[in-house]
Amino acid sequence: MGLSSICLFTIFIRLVFPFFFFNFTIANFTASSMPPLCHDDERSALLQFKENRISGDFYAWKFDCHPTMASWKPEEGNVDCCSWDGVHCNKNTGHVIKLDLSHSCLFGSINSSSSLFKLVHLEWLNLALNDFNSSEIPPEIINLSRLSYLNLSGTSLSGQIPSEILKLSNLVSLDLSLNDVPGGRLELQKPSFVNLVEKLSNLKTLDLGDVSIRSMIPHNIANLSSSMIIFLRNCELQGRIPSSLGNLSKLLHLDLSLNELQGELPVSVGNLHSLAELDLSANFLSSEWPISIGNLSSLKELDLSQNRFFGELPISMGNLGSLKELDLSQNGYVGPFPVPPPGTIHYLASNNNLTGEIPSWICNLNILESLVLSHNNLSGLLPQCLGNFSDELSVLDLQGNNFFGTVPNTFIKESRLGVIDLSHNLFQGRIPRSLINCSKLEFLGLGDNQISDTFPSWLGTLPNLNVLILRSNIFYGIIKEPRTDCGFSKLRIIDLSNNRFTGTLPSKSFLCWNAMKIVNTSELRYLQDVLSPYGQTSNDILSTYDYSMTMNSKGRMMTYNKIPDILAGIILSNNSFDGAIPASIANLKGLQVLNLQSNNLLVELTFLEFFNVSDNHLTGLIPQGKHFATFDNASFDGNSGLCGRPLSKGCESNETPANEDHTEGSEESLFSGASDWKIILIGYAGGLVAGLVLGFNFSTGIIGWILEKLGTQQKATRRRRRRRN
Incomplete structure (x- = not known):
């Protein structure tokens, strides 16, 4: 080889070889730094779990869920399960260590053969807010021995919690709440609560809400010394709260509500200096104000x-300076109105025996969002600041007290008030015109006072007004027909009974009340105001304020503790209206209750195309003349107590029509006198009103039954959504 060849070779080695070496090194480094693909057996297990558990659009309507597993489509080249929605892998080993399928439209039983239990490297598993069709938790849960986080809340599980779950010694978070379903509920009895506390001592979060425990709170609960969150709501816990609870020094949130706990709150609770939330509601605890609570300086709820609880409340709660939400409702507290800390957001003290006036310091609570002092013995004048002291106030409920004087005319522009209930007091004067500033107002209750005014047609400009209660006051005069804009377009319930209104019924107004024209049964909900929580970790005990009201049915006051949004009613009884019942009422197809009793109205229901009240318990004289003469005998069959035309049975001249009350579930008497029949429930057929059924048994019976069945589910759904956020 010549010298020139050697030189060229040397130059090649010096220039080209470093390039190849650099690329080889980079290639090796890149290959070693890339995360491995998921393991075949784990991908197969995930696909097998998907195969029988996804229901897609069928179930999405119920929980508004998202079908996470729908994106798992390996046939489209997406074979790496570590990139699938809800799946997380260890970057070094490629094993699936985290699976988040919460709210993912899963439906179907889960059993011992489930491929889920083949994912033995799982450390984090969240299946919350799905439906496993009343399945039991399989004992194969023990295969997931590395779990530190397990969330099976709201998954329709039932039966005994298996003892194998107590062998998951790495658990730091366990949530089995919200599994109280028609098919049963989860139970923790064999093993017992004592066993769980003993075995899972590393837990920082424990939520067994709605799990049937049926025992006392064990003294060894102090074993959970690392716990920061303990929710034992509605667990059928009994007996006294043990003093050992005070040893949980790291505890931030404690919920023991809806149980059967008795006796006094132990003094040791005052040792929980980190506690931010304490919920002891709906138990049988009994004592004066627990002094130990004053030591909880971090308490926010x-x-x-x-x-x-009974006795006087402390006038200065200064030690609770961090308090945001305070609920003392439905106890036996007496004495003057206590001062809450200045940072209070929700203050609820209804259904006690508090006395005295609302002091002027209330004006300092400038971030208050709800003030509920209903059903006490408070009295005096309202502070003039009450309409403008807080830009955040959304609920003002002072009903059922002895306040007098005029309602302050200080409601501010752009007010956030959604509820004002001042009913059952001694207020006089006129309705304050500054209420026109409350553009978000949905519920206005001024019934059972001594207010003297004309009909407040100007309230019709409020765009969100659903309920207007002016019953039992001194309102007078005619209700004028609207001139231009209709107004009251959202109104669903109006009660003007027991006043001094005169003149004809405002037929054009009935054409304007658009909300009563709609029959909406697609989703049953309550009329309520949502109270914002102080933080994301708060549960939903104070999350809503339900509107409530009473309506008069044949001299009986029917109470609605919750108002369904499908209820629409017009109550105009006990006034001096005259003239004909306008046919425009027939346009209100969503109307369920129309009470016109004790007025001077004529019977001219000429808009009726069909009428049938057969097979009820009706008695007395059928109204004579006019349109009733056009209905045949069959319209009144099965009512042995009815008499008069068109029936052949006449009424004796000295007969006094009966006025019988019947048990709930039956219909009340339709015709119990010449005017009593005017309590009517309007239905419709063929686009027109179809029939008349008397009384409020429909609304208090059927609707009450529906609400009872759906109330728990709705509350659980709210809590689920908040936890998801």
Whole structure:
């Protein structure tokens, strides 16, 4: 080889070889730094789990869920399960360590053969808010021995919690709540709560809400010394709260509500200096104000409602300076109105025996969102600041007290008030015109006072007004027909009974009340105001304020503790209206209750195309003349107590029509006198009103039954959504 060849070779080695070496090194480095693909057996297990558990659009309507597993489509080249929605893998090993399928439209039983239990490297599993069709938790859960986080809340599980779950010693978070379903509920009895506390001592979060425990709170609960969150709501816990609870020094949130706990709150609770939320509501606890609570300087939410606490409340709660939510409702507290900390957001103290006036310091609570002091013995004048002291106030409920004087005319522009209930007091004067500033107002209750005014047609400009209660006051004069804009387009319930209104019924107004023209049964909900929580970790005890009201049915006051949004009613009884019942009422197809009793109205229901009240318990004289003469005998069959035309049975001249009350579920008497029949429930057929059924048994019976069945589910759904956020 010549010298020139050697030189060229040397130059090649020096220039080209480093390039190849650099690329080889980079290639090796890149290959070693790339995360491995998921393992074949784990991908197969995931696909097998998907195969029988996804229901797609069928179930999405119920929980508004998202079908996460629908994106798992390996046939489209997406074979790496570590990139699938809800799946997370270890970057070094490629094993699936985290599976988040919460709210993913899963439906179907889960059993011992489920491929889920083949994912033995799982450390984090969230299947919350799905439906496993009343399945039991399979004992094969023990295969997932590496789990530190397990969330099976709201998954329609039932039966005994298996003892194998107590062998998951790495668990730091366990949530089995919201599994109270028609098919049963989860139970923790064999093993017991004592066993769980003993075995899972590393838990930082424990939520067994709605799990049937049926025992006392064990003294060894102090074993959970690392716990920061303990929710034991509605677990059928009994007996006293053990003093050992005070040893949980790291505890931030404690919920023992809706149980059967008795006795006094142990003094040791005052040792929980980190506690931010304490919920003891709906128990049988009984004592004077627990002094130990004054030591909880970090407390932000305190709920002692629905217990048997008694005595006077401390006038200065200064030690609770961090308090945001305070609920003392439904106890036996007496004495003057207590001062909450200045940072209070929700203040609820209804259904006690508090006395005295609302002091002027209330004006300092400038971030208050709800003030509920209903059903006490408070009295005096309202502070003039009450309409403008807080830009955030959304609920003002002072009903059922002895306040007098005029309602302050200080409601501010752009007010956030959605509820104002001042009914059952002694207020006089006129309705304050500054209410026109409350553009978000949905519920206005001024019934059972001594207010003297004409009909407040100007309230019709409020765009969200659903309920207007002016019953039992001194309102007078005629209700004028609207001139231009209709107004009251969202109104569903109006009660003007027991006043001094005169003149004819405003037929054009009935054409304007658009909300009553709609029959909406697609989703049953309550009329309520949502109370914002102080933080994302708060549960939903104070999350809503339900509107409530009473309506008069044949001299009986029917109470609605919750108002369904499908209820529409017009109650105009006990006034001095005259003239004909306008046919425009027939346009209100969503109307369920129309009470016109004790007025001077004529019977001219000429808009009726069909009428049938057969097979009820109706008695008395059928109204004579006019349109009733056009209905045949069959319209009144099965009512042995009815008499008069068109029936052949006449009424004796000295007969006094009966006025019988019947048990709930039957219909009340339709014709119990010449005017009593005017309590009517309007239905429709063929686009026109179809029939008349008397009384409020429909609304208090059928609707009440529906609400009872759906109330728990709705509350659980709210809590689920908040947890998802």
